[in-house]
Amino acid sequence: MKLCLPRIEISLSKIQENARILCEFYGSKGISLMGVSKAVLGEPAIARAMIAGGVKFIADSRIENIQRMRRADIPAQLVLLRTAPSQAEAVVESADISLNTELKTLETLSFHAKAQGKIHRVIIMVELGDLREGVLPCDLVAFVRQTLMLSHIQVTGIGCNLACYGGVKPNKRNMRLLSELVNIVQNELGIALAVVSGGNSASYEWANSGQTIGEINNLRIGESILLGCETVSRQAILGLHTNTFQLIAEVIESKQKASLPHGEICQDAFGDIPKFKDRGIRERAIVALGRQDVLTAGLKSERRLEILGSSSDHIILDSENYPLKIGDEVNFGLDYGGLLSAMTSPFVSKEFVEDEPRQIVRTNPTPTGAELN
Numbered sequence: 001m002k003l004c005l006p007r008i009e010i011s012l013s014k015i016q017e018n019a020r021i022l023c024e025f026y027g028s029k030g031i032s033l034m035g036v037s038k039a040v041l042g043e044p045a046i047a048r049a050m051i052a053g054g055v056k057f058i059a060d061s062r063i064e065n066i067q068r069m070r071r072a073d074i075p076a077q078l079v080l081l082r083t084a085p086s087q088a089e090a091v092v093e094s095a096d097i098s099l100n101t102e103l104k105t106l107e108t109l110s111f112h113a114k115a116q117g118k119i120h121r122v123i124i125m126v127e128l129g130d131l132r133e134g135v136l137p138c139d140l141v142a143f144v145r146q147t148l149m150l151s152h153i154q155v156t157g158i159g160c161n162l163a164c165y166g167g168v169k170p171n172k173r174n175m176r177l178l179s180e181l182v183n184i185v186q187n188e189l190g191i192a193l194a195v196v197s198g199g200n201s202a203s204y205e206w207a208n209s210g211q212t213i214g215e216i217n218n219l220r221i222g223e224s225i226l227l228g229c230e231t232v233s234r235q236a237i238l239g240l241h242t243n244t245f246q247l248i249a250e251v252i253e254s255k256q257k258a259s260l261p262h263g264e265i266c267q268d269a270f271g272d273i274p275k276f277k278d279r280g281i282r283e284r285a286i287v288a289l290g291r292q293d294v295l296t297a298g299l300k301s302e303r304r305l306e307i308l309g310s311s312s313d314h315i316i317l318d319s320e321n322y323p324l325k326i327g328d329e330v331n332f333g334l335d336y337g338g339l340l341s342a343m344t345s346p347f348v349s350k351e352f353v354e355d356e357p358r359q360i361v362r363t364n365p366t367p368t369g370a371e372l373n
């Protein structure tokens with residue numbers, strides 16, 4: 001079968017195995033996982049691989065991705081990570097649970113839940129220092145009390161998010177504060193919170209450090225499952241696959257050229273003034289992949305192949321130590337930004353590969369579920 005270029009090759013068995021190992025590790029500490037699918041646009045086959053690995057929920061920040069998974073009959077609770085009031089009707093329709101921080105949005109959700117004859121479940125996010133979403137701790141009890149007055153909303157849990165905007169690390173102090181807040185809310189309001197969702201892939205070190213876990217019983221994990229690393233220092237997690245995704249592009253030019261451009265230097269295509277080192281005449285290759293396809297800074301090339309630069313549609317490689325000819329395929333690893341951008345590009349085809357022997361399974365827009373059985 002002829003494969004498209006550029007393409008991203010996805011190993012579902014590696015994703016499943018990463019999910020399984022993480023579910024076992026966190027499960028041994030009483031922590032369930034939500035598999036976060038936003039970097040893969042809610043791709044149903046990947047959600048199924050996460051579920052086969054043991055995650056209990058699939059979470060995504062985009063309602064379009066949640067709707068896609070709902071249409072594909074994904075057999076897990078679907079959680080929306082970011083709730084906008086203008087989407088409230090669709091949220092109630094497609095998501096089982098949503099994360100919230102604003103009363104006005106909760107009122108709108110309750111209104112639509114009533115209209116649809118549903119009770120919509122919510123997790124209230126609390127701000128613990130990272131300064132992205134969250135109700136301030138001092139306002140939390142009053143906020144939950146007001147939420148409890150909404151007729152068609154059920155408060156399922158409390159959560160927090162760290163290490164995203166402010167780069168604040170989950171640690172003993174902020175995690176203990178979250179547990180204390182949970183206890184205060186439960187005691188003052190006489191409710192039981194089923195889910196205490198303490199963080200994301202940045203929580204690994206905290207969970208692995210032997211700290212008391214307190215009331216935390218859930219994490220929302222994307223990057224660790226997809227790319228096999230934690231996100232405080234981007235270390236690989238022992239035993240996990242870090243090569244679940246490969247981006248593959250085609251060589252369209254291969255020539256010896258000077259390493260120093262000649263002529264008067266002005267701005268490049270993106271308004272930067274480039275600098276070069278003179279290394280004499282070198283073997284250079286161009287691949288048909290560019291910034292319209294992928295965040296090129298998020299690409300990892302094989303050590304002997306150096307990425308020199310990129311424009312919208314071309315990546316220039318120093319191939320002096322890695323001979324390439326026209327039509328050859330070049331493999332790149334991806335970091336989170338690279339993965340997110342490549343999965344979002346309409347120019348990059350998405351292919352599922354099975355590892356041994358190498359077999360290609362085509363993307364099925366409406367998966368039947370058969371591919372995992």
Ligand SMILES: *Cc1c(COP(=O)(O)O)cnc(C)c1O
Binds near residue numbers: 061220231
């Ligand atoms: C994206 C996101 C996550 C997952 O983050 P990872 O670093 O990929 O584990 C968790 N929670 C929220 C609210 C998010 O937006």
